[in-house]
Structures are given as C-alpha cells and as structure tokens.
Amino acid sequence: MEAYIILYLCSLGSSLGYLLDSQSANQNDSLILQLQQDVKKMQDEHVQTSVEMKDFALKLKEKDILIEYLLKQHLSQQDIINNMTMKSDQQDIVLRNLTAELSQQKFAKLEKEVAFLARFSQPRPSFWNRTIARNGPIIYDDITVNFGQGFNQTTGIFTTPVGGLYVFQLTSLAESYLAINLFAGGALYGTSSGLQGAQGSVQTVVRLNAGQTVLTQLAQGTGTLVGSRGYTQFSGVLLHSY
Template sequence: MRVIACTLFILGLLWDNGRAENTISSLRLAAVAWEGELPCRKWDCECAFKRQRGCCCAAPEIQEVEDQIFKRVMDLSKEVSQLSESILEVIGRIRVAFTASMSRRTNCFGPFNWNSPIPYDVITLNHGNGYNPALGIFTAPSSGLYSFSFTVYSRLGKEGERMYYKVQLMNNGEVVASTWEDNREDSEDSSFQTVLLPLQQGDQVYVELMEGRHICGIAEGLNIFSGSLIYSTLE
C-alpha cells in the first residue's frame, strides 16, 4: 500500500506536467527532481527513489529480519531444552533389576554333555521383566550399563567324590566371567563373581554350567543370579 501511495502521488505530478510515462525509470527521475516532501508516510521514499538501494536504506528491514531470526532461534532453543528434559525424565523412569535363585534340589544339577544354562527359577525381584525364569536368560529391555553377579555353592554328592564345577557368565554366547572348583580336599565350597557390562537393547545374559561338571547339595538362596541397570544410554 505504501508503494502504491508513493507511485500514485508521483504519477499525479507527472500528469500535471504533461510528462506522463509508464516506466519506473521515469518515476525515479521525477522523484529525484522533486524538491518538496514526498508524502510516503512510513515508507522510506528517499531510499527508494533518491538513493541507491544499499545498507543504509535496507538497515531497518535487515534489523527486522534479524529480530525475527533471533526470536525463532530462542524459541527453538527452548523447545530443544524441553525435549532434552523430557528425554532425561523418561530415561530416569527406566528401572531394571532382577534377583533369582535355584530352588532346592535333592539331586545334582548336571553333569550334561553340553553347556547348560542354569535354571534360576525362584524369582524375588524382576523389575522391567527382563529375566525369563523358564530359560534362565536375562534380555536387556533397554541399552545401558548393567551390573551382574552370580554365586555358586556346591557340596559333594557322596563321599569320595571330588568338587568339580565350572560356571560362567555369558553375554550373547560369549564368556564374560567364570568361576570353578576341582579338588578332593573340600566337601563343600562357594564362589562369587560380579561384572559391569555395556548392553544394547535385546542383548542376552545368562549363567551356564560347563559340560561334564555338576553342582550338588543345592539349598535355596545359595545359588543366585542377579543384575540391575546402572544407567541408560541413548541408541
């Protein structure tokens, strides 16, 4: 509207002088020659008609664009901050922990002709439902750093036997830690291991008994497998 107002005003001047032409060049020449005030209201006719279009004339518009960009950047920064807080809040609510033990057995567990996952079937804690007692396997529900521990207790099945077991912690089929006993001096023994593991969602961790070995005299609460999420990591 401001451009139209200026244009109409200058056209009126041109018609009065009998020099009406239909080009912007003529309008500019007429504006430059005009010695009175150009009634363009808020629009800068001096810049538009009497000077070259440059930094001086464009400064107000550039400033306005800068203000708009700054406001948009601040809005985006606020949105990113709110999103980060939401992500941290969600991560903070992820709770994963389990503890399971082998139920009491009158017979030994093993020996087998293959490595066998130990069935820790008595569950006392299973936050996040990561542990499956039917398989004896923990499946990570989210990526992060986890802590795992297991204890092994065994006694001789009968007099004259030897203490003979080897138990190992597995991560996706790879050995992470192990403990074993092979002697005829002890009638009973126990051992313990704990490790920290970085896991991806879906990774599986379990404890297995090595082939040819056995655990005997199992009392409830003595053979335990447990784990917990220390902190989550973004994928």
C-alpha cells in the same frame, strides 16, 4: 343671573376636567407601576429559571462524569477479569505440560529400573540334588526380583530391555568340583568355580545394547548345585542407561 350660572358651569366643567385628568394620570401611573412590577417579577423568574437550568446542566454534567467513570471502572474490571482468565488458562496449560512431563519422567524412570535375582529354592532334606545340564543355560526356579521383566524363567536367559551399563554377579556352591561360566552379549566374562562345599563367585560390569542376552552355563564338574539358602544365585542390575 344667567351670566352667573354660565360662569358657575364653566368653573364646574374645568374642575371636572381637572379631576378626570388627575384620575387618568393616577390610573396610568398605577398601570405603569403594575407593568414594572410584572416585568420585575418576570425578570426574577427568568433569573431563577436560569439558575435552575445551570444547576440542572451541572447535575447532568456530573451524571455524565459519573457514568463515564463507572464505564471506565467496568472496562477496567473487565480487563482485569480477562487478564485473570488468560493467566488462569496459561497456568492450566503449564500445569498440564508439567503433569505430562512428570508422567513421562516417571514412565521413563520405571522403564529404566532394571534388575533381577534368580536362584534355586530347593530346601532340605534335598540339599545336594540340583543337577543341571551341561549343554544349555542354567534354569533357576525362584525369581525373586525381575524389574523391567528382562529375565525369562523358562529359558534362564536375561535380555536387556534398554541399553546401558550393567553389573552381573554369579555365586555357586557345588557338591563337588564345579565351574559355571557367565556369558554376556555372546562373550565369556568370568567363571564361578569351587571344590566340594566351597562357594565360588564372579562379578563383572558390562556395557550392553538393548536386546542382548546374558546367561550362565555349566562348564565343568558333575553339575550338582546346592540350592537352599541362596547359596547358588544369579543377579544383575542396570547402573546407567543410554
């Protein structure tokens, strides 16, 4: 009996050992499986993280490219603005120079516009009463044109404001025989003469320097001229300056 009990206990111990060994093996297998699953999950997470990092790096690179492009665009626009500003400044300089040149040309043109017309204005009934002296320039009382301000009404003398080629004309109508000389630059260039009621005239072209004088002076006769209607007048105009 005792032997039987001992045998039973040994058998029971062996079964328990087997059961314990089987349970330990199962636990180990479960633990290994769990570890494998954890490793697989970590690997998957690592792969996902790597993909996300690559996407992030790609987005950063795209942003860098965009920033570089925008920077180049800004610099290009700034260059355009600078070029436009430079061109605008150059155009302003050209415009100012052109305006100054036009002003100078206009001023020069005004300076070279030289002409005068002097005459007697005495109307009727004092038709034949314009008496002039023999020893000096004839004084005209009606200066209708005086471009360049070369004619002096007080002295009756025209002084050339600029050098150039001039044309002068003298027309006279006398009560009786009368002759009037035309002097330019100190030289006699012609005589206007006529009998009573006859109109005389003289016209000449003269090259004069600036500051030379032109005048009319009684040469012969009684010195009584017809003053109305422009019958007696003295005129001059600059044809070309130099």
